Amino acid sequence: MAYQYIISRSLDPIFAVSIGLAAAATRVNREEKEKGRSAAQTVHVFRRRVGLWWEGGAKN
Template identity: 50%
Template sequence: MSAAAAPKYLISKVGDPLFALFIGAAAAATRIRREEQEAGHSSTQTMEALNRRLRSSLSWSGTGAVQDGKKL
């Protein structure tokens, strides 16, 4: 008898990456909210900080990126 093979995916081939993205986004949002609350900021200021961080992270991966003088 052969031992049963371990499952390849926890949820499914598509579900695993989506689950990971959801958990990562929730963890980041929780960390940002905690940091803003510790700094004494209001909910509105917290949302502004979240939006600012999101925009800055997206700007690094934009299609107009230039590296070594060449457009990517």
């Protein structure tokens, strides 16, 4: 049986990345709510985490 694409050959990778990003955002949001932080603080933490990843984790 041949592999069947979820959406299409070109859109499946984009779909997978978007699901991964949504999962990461959900995890960060849940962790920050458990720590009692506000939505604005959560956005700041998410931007910092993305910045650390983007810069290779060299800065704190």
